[in-house]
Amino acid sequence: MKILKNFYIIRLNVISKLLQKGEHIMTFNPLEEKGMPLEKQLRNWHQIVAKPYKKQLVDCYTRTRQILMNGIEVEGWGFKHQFNRFMSEVDSEDKANISRLGRIENQQQMTCNWLGAADQSVLETTLGYEQVAVDLTAWLAQNEPDKYVKETFNFGLLEDFDHLYRYAQFAYMTEGVEPNDIVQNQTDVIVGRPTQHHHNCNGLRIRKHYDKTTASPQTKVNILTVLSGEQQTHNFYAEHGFMYGDHVLRETYAEIKDVEEEHVTMYESLIDPSETMFEKALLHEFTEVCNYYTCFEDETDEEIKKYWEIFLDMELGHLQLVAEMFKKYEKRDPEEVIGSEIIIPCRFQSQKAYVQKILEKEVDKRLAPEGEYYNKIDEIPNDWASYPVQERLAEISAPSENCINLIETYHDRDIVEANENLKNKEVSILEKGLQKKAVAHNTVMPDKLQKMIDYHEEREKQKEEII
Ligand SMILES: [Fe+2]
Numbered sequence: 001m002k003i004l005k006n007f008y009i010i011r012l013n014v015i016s017k018l019l020q021k022g023e024h025i026m027t028f029n030p031l032e033e034k035g036m037p038l039e040k041q042l043r044n045w046h047q048i049v050a051k052p053y054k055k056q057l058v059d060c061y062t063r064t065r066q067i068l069m070n071g072i073e074v075e076g077w078g079f080k081h082q083f084n085r086f087m088s089e090v091d092s093e094d095k096a097n098i099s100r101l102g103r104i105e106n107q108q109q110m111t112c113n114w115l116g117a118a119d120q121s122v123l124e125t126t127l128g129y130e131q132v133a134v135d136l137t138a139w140l141a142q143n144e145p146d147k148y149v150k151e152t153f154n155f156g157l158l159e160d161f162d163h164l165y166r167y168a169q170f171a172y173m174t175e176g177v178e179p180n181d182i183v184q185n186q187t188d189v190i191v192g193r194p195t196q197h198h199h200n201c202n203g204l205r206i207r208k209h210y211d212k213t214t215a216s217p218q219t220k221v222n223i224l225t226v227l228s229g230e231q232q233t234h235n236f237y238a239e240h241g242f243m244y245g246d247h248v249l250r251e252t253y254a255e256i257k258d259v260e261e262e263h264v265t266m267y268e269s270l271i272d273p274s275e276t277m278f279e280k281a282l283l284h285e286f287t288e289v290c291n292y293y294t295c296f297e298d299e300t301d302e303e304i305k306k307y308w309e310i311f312l313d314m315e316l317g318h319l320q321l322v323a324e325m326f327k328k329y330e331k332r333d334p335e336e337v338i339g340s341e342i343i344i345p346c347r348f349q350s351q352k353a354y355v356q357k358i359l360e361k362e363v364d365k366r367l368a369p370e371g372e373y374y375n376k377i378d379e380i381p382n383d384w385a386s387y388p389v390q391e392r393l394a395e396i397s398a399p400s401e402n403c404i405n406l407i408e409t410y411h412d413r414d415i416v417e418a419n420e421n422l423k424n425k426e427v428s429i430l431e432k433g434l435q436k437k438a439v440a441h442n443t444v445m446p447d448k449l450q451k452m453i454d455y456h457e458e459r460e461k462q463k464e465e466i467i
């Protein structure tokens, strides 16, 4: 603990200084802060492996911050390796510094990921991952200045929202976990755009990219933030989906992992591919700075907050280093790429009202060619490029539909957590979200769902009488 304390003493304490002065966050220009020097950032094993939170006590949004920051560090680490693999015209000392940065990202990643509780099951963590996706994407959509990017966020949002619902069925059946044990009443759990309809032709998933010369830094940071989260979600399912014996659950992990792969494709395609590696390096560090800044401001767990603060100081140091490289190699001002103000990319808070609005309005939206969208299923042509993909993948059955068939035997109906108003709309949302074509044979159709709901109500009344 003493070593950790000494480590804190060397920090610049930027946020604390600002808060004491009562300055508004928008006056904070990360490029003007020196941050922690790189040579002081290497930590020992004791510092790297932090004390994990207790899964019974942790606030759900502390967990979402921990999950998201792990994803951002994985991306930060991976990027340094890509940089050194692809960049030939960089001095050996600069290459070494990029490599040193990668090592620090790797240490930070361990700390973030290993804050997670050892007894938190894969399914419980999975519900946390999908809560990140829903509440983060909903926040980003409402704070995104580019209309097209916002539409893409809203589109992805309804898919992760449905993933949360499918996994919640298994958490209940396999481990007796209620959705609110994890999402703590902050996020609704109910059918979204059905997962079987998330499988698309790759060509359609590639969206229109922003123009790096006109896009705002907010847009760039928003995209890199959600992209990092989606990539890590994909990786988590890839590494953990096999850890259950239930074959339908394993297949469901495979199915949803494949959708996360599409989400990575979709979000990365929004980025201007002509960005240079130095521009990307700046954006990566800036995104880390902005996210840790927000985590620090929002965190309620005092122990975990210390890590957000120290990592913010480290990231300010990273930003300084790559900003100097940017000036040296590109002879431009870093503000051209990232602006001069901090950005808030990940304010975790309940987004129920916004998500319900998008759900009711856009559950029938689908991808169209040239980066456009069909606003209604009826507009899709018969030769839509995603139909063959969906037909092939679900030719035996759709695992994400099987889970609703299975839950009927456990609970008479699906597990849903939402207010009465939204619950009453579930069947009509399903009706609106289901396609007519390329529908798996084992699909729970709206009339079947209605029967399940009615039967469940009847049985609940019977149970009350018996008690
Ligand atoms: Fe980092």
Ligand SMILES: [Fe+2]
Binding pocket: 130, 133, 159, 160, 161, 163, 164, 233, 256, 260
């Ligand atoms: Fe998802």
Ligand SMILES: [Fe+2]
Binding pocket: 133, 160, 230, 233, 259, 260, 263
């Ligand atoms: Fe996703």
Ligand SMILES: [Fe+2]
Binding pocket: 076, 101, 105, 284, 285, 288, 315, 318
């Ligand atoms: Fe970094």
